[in-house]
Amino acid sequence: MGGDHGPRVTLAACRRFLDNHPDARLVLVGVESAVAGFSHERARHVVATEVVGMDDPVEVALRRKKDSSMRVAIQQVKDGAAHAAVSAGNTGALMAIARYVLKTLDGIDRPAIATQLPNMKGGATTVLDLGANVDCDAETLLQFAVLGSALVSSMSGDDSPTVGLLNVGEEVIKGSEVIKRASVLLRQAAESRDLNFHGNVEGNDIFKGTTDIVVCDGFVGNVALKATEGVASMIVDFLKQEYSRGLMSKVAALVSYPVLKALKKRLDHRRYNGAALLGLRGLVFKSHGSADELAFGHALDRAYDAARNNLLDRVRARIAHAAPLLARPEVTAPTDNAALQAS
Template identity: 70%
Template sequence: MSDTHPSSPSLSAAPLRLAVDCMGGDHGPAVTLPACRAFLAAHPSVELLLVGRPEALAAAAGWPRCHIVAASEVVTMDDPIEVALRRKKDSSMRVAINQLKAGKDGSPAQAQACVSAGNTGALMAVAKYLLKTLDGIDRPAIATVMPNQLGGFTTVLDLGANVDCGPEHLLQFAVMGSALVSAVDGKDEPSVGLLNIGEEMIKGNETIKRAGELLREAAAHDQLNFHGNVEGNDIFKGTTDIVVCDGFVGNVALKTAEGLASMISSFIKTEFTRTWWTKLIALLAMPVLQRFKHRVDHRRFNGAALLGLRGLVFKSHGSADAFAFEQALNRAYDAARNRLLDRVHDRIVATLQALPSANEEGGDVGDTAATTAHAA
């Protein structure tokens, strides 16, 4: 395995830049442009590359620290992956991701991270095709945070990029997740849990059992802070900082959590508006209800990282409003300024050197991931 990797540019040499696919998602520039303006106001040293059709981005012409990058096509939310890869070669998504690549003449990349609210399957496929995976990473994974009852967040991956995973892939996800939490949240040794149907080592299918062995071996070599098996409710208890699972299970867990939060909010609203008496009680309870709404507001957790690529790509929810899209920009910014790429590379190299058995079991680097268009 080569020791070369795409080191993060020196942040002191030039302003940090984010490339933004302004056309992606359900709402396009109507959401992305207000979010970008708010982000720029909060980060006076950052520059943005706004990618899309110039006429659609005309409102941003002349904004300070902004540069419009023209793209003539748009990947829609229901475009097949083949269309995004082979036909729409001048899409805003593709052009935005291309900003993360160094020039053929050796010139540095134009941006240090990319954010898009576009079709998830297309985004993963295009990003993997253009950027390739880091050495030692077989498959990229989608990672995001979910709120827990401790008042913090639990990072969960994979959320849909890889439906079928081997034990070595789950080990790689744990390493990448640890690098992400370490970089963005400042935890040097975040705890890792393996999602299972029980805490006991004897439970689970053969893939999970073998993954548990690899994770325990990595912990024995001080490469991971492995807690052990965890169950679905541990995500929300905050038992561990990171929960690792395959993309099928992760996506089901994510959508179940979103649906449950929506249902509970709907039930509360229904009961408080049932009669004039309950409406009065609701008025008195408004401060409590507002705090509850804030804690379960999924917009605060928007911005899933596509980990394992030779570039930082973040996925915003397609239906995100301006506030939610701004959170995705914030997460991309935090990852870039804390050199997430370097951290992932260094951790995966150290882990594979310590665990030669995991390296031997792994598939060919860059094998095709089973990507879903409905993740995150």
């Protein structure tokens, strides 16, 4: 039901998804009038009577709309009737309902939203958290590192993906108190081989592809994501303006068309649509609200891959293995070089 375009886009993407994946089955959850028209031998309908609005406060979504399509879909996951839920709806509501219905895994205090961004190595960097948690402590950042490692290793097959801690400099003595402490925790985890901790990274390292995973709190992650979307839009906008300026430029635009098309594809956030809500006892994926058919299809694909690759079991196993580390050990952040060397 969700997203800016509603069932018109999501149902079209669902049909294509079923065509592309002959072994996949879909459970369509929505108000009767919306799902009734969709018929496929590998799709079944589950009717919900309410819809969470994009502007609904979390409290309304959670407490008043108990038969919302979002909640019913997540309940399907909880009941084992579906392997994963995908929604393009209200992020805050989705997170709150998922957390309430599914609960977090043992050792995880707060779920995180993880997404992929393209990097200069031609691959993608997984960044978390992207907005679920605006105030994080060091232990939460360590949990995010474990969750991100489980996600990337299950999706890429690399058992030991590298983790960077987003900071204002690479040096251990730099950063806020929370980051300094998180850096110590991550270093301890690396020594115990539960994490492949590269060290602190800076904002540009996300796009350099310095590490497979970049960990940050949801406030910083959200601002960095939107700032980069902003500068990329500015550049594309500028190129369009320049190419429409004079005759020579128009010729250039024509000849440059394939290059600009390739750039647009490279930067196309639709290709990276489908953020994982990690740390829950069930798989939930969030599509951009503005997703079109292509973008929503990518979100469905990501949920499908996660289910096929047993993401949930892998996350659980990795967390269980890292349990001694996640038990909030007592450490102090380094404040001078002596403490630094001691860590």
